[in-house]
Amino acid sequence: MAFPDLVPSSRSFDPGDYPIKTFKAQNGSEVRILYGSNRTNMKLSLNYVNITDANAELFLDHYEETKGTFSTFELPEGNTGPKGGWGGNKDAIGANLSGNAYRYEGPPQVQQVRPGISSVTVNLIGVL
Amino acid sequence: MAKVYTGRDGRLLIGGTEQLKVTNWSLTGALEVLETTTLGEYQRSYVPGVQEFSGSASLLYYNNGSGRNDAATALKNILKTGSVADTDTVSLQLRLVEGNTNHDISLTAYITDVTYSASVGEVSSAQISFRATGALTGVTI
Numbered sequence A: 001m002a003f004p005d006l007v008p009s010s011r012s013f014d015p016g017d018y019p020i021k022t023f024k025a026q027n028g029s030e031v032r033i034l035y036g037s038n039r040t041n042m043k044l045s046l047n048y049v050n051i052t053d054a055n056a057e058l059f060l061d062h063y064e065e066t067k068g069t070f071s072t073f074e075l076p077e078g079n080t081g082p083k084g085g086w087g088g089n090k091d092a093i094g095a096n097l098s099g100n101a102y103r104y105e106g107p108p109q110v111q112q113v114r115p116g117i118s119s120v121t122v123n124l125i126g127v128l
Numbered sequence B: 001m002a003k004v005y006t007g008r009d010g011r012l013l014i015g016g017t018e019q020l021k022v023t024n025w026s027l028t029g030a031l032e033v034l035e036t037t038t039l040g041e042y043q044r045s046y047v048p049g050v051q052e053f054s055g056s057a058s059l060l061y062y063n064n065g066s067g068r069n070d071a072a073t074a075l076k077n078i079l080k081t082g083s084v085a086d087t088d089t090v091s092l093q094l095r096l097v098e099g100n101t102n103h104d105i106s107l108t109a110y111i112t113d114v115t116y117s118a119s120v121g122e123v124s125s126a127q128i129s130f131r132a133t134g135a136l137t138g139v140t141i
Helices: A053-065 B070-075
Strands: A010-014 A020-024 A030-034 A043-052 A101-104 A109-114 A117-127 B010-014 B022-035 B046-060 B090-098 B101-117 B125-132
Touching: A043 A053, A043 B022, A053 A109, A053 A117, A109 B046, B010 B022, B010 B070, B046 B070, B046 B101, B070 B101, B070 B125
Parallel strands: none
Antiparallel strands: A010 A043, A020 A030, A043 A117, A101 A117, A109 A117, B010 B090, B022 B046, B046 B125, B090 B101, B101 B125
C-alpha cells in the first residue's frame, strides 16, 4: 500500500542539512568538516483538515504497513497527492533527490472533529 | 390569503403551556461549517459541522390572580437554591398562529441566562435565554 494520495490542507518542509561537524576555537574561528555528500534529515509535515474518517484511516493503515517508523517509502509525485499544489519541481520537497527516503517521524495524529470527519497530521523525516 | 405575521400572532409555550404576557421571543439557528480546502485550490470548500439553536424571550412579571406567574416559573430554572441537574430541560414551542393553524418550532433546551429587574416607571419583566440540546423536536413553520 502506497502513501495516501491526498492533497493536504497545509504543508511545511524543512530541507535538512549536510552532515557537518563544526568546531569553534576560543578565538572565535570556526572549522567545519563535511562528513557526507548527501543532504539528509529533511522534514515534511502534512496537515489534512476535515477529511473523511475513511481517508484518515488510510494513514493509519499505511503507518501499520511500514511498521511504524521503521520502513522508508516514496511519496506520490502527482498533483493529487501530498505534493499537490506545489508549483515548483516536485523533487525539491522530496527526499530521494539526495538519496534519502521518507519514514514516519512519529505516529500520525488523528483528531476527530465530528462524526465521520477527522483531521490528521503526519510528520515525515528523510533518512539515508 | 396573503398574511403578514406580527407580534399579535406570536406565542411561547413552555412544557406545552402557553405562557402569560410574553412580550417577545427570538430564535437563532446556526450551522458550523468545517473547511476542507486543500493546497492548490482557489475556492474554499466546506462540509457541514454541528448545528446550534439558541434564543431568548421576555415575559412580564405577572400574577394572573390565581397564583400563576409564568415569568417566575421560568426564572426558577436558574434562580433556585439547589443546583441545575441534567434533567432540568424545558420543552419550548415558539409559535406563530394563523387562524386554526400553528406554525411551531419545538425544541428541548436549557435556560442559560435569566435577568429579572424592577425599575421606577417600568413594568417588571423577566428575560430568559435558552440553548437547545439535541435536534429540534418539531418544525411546522
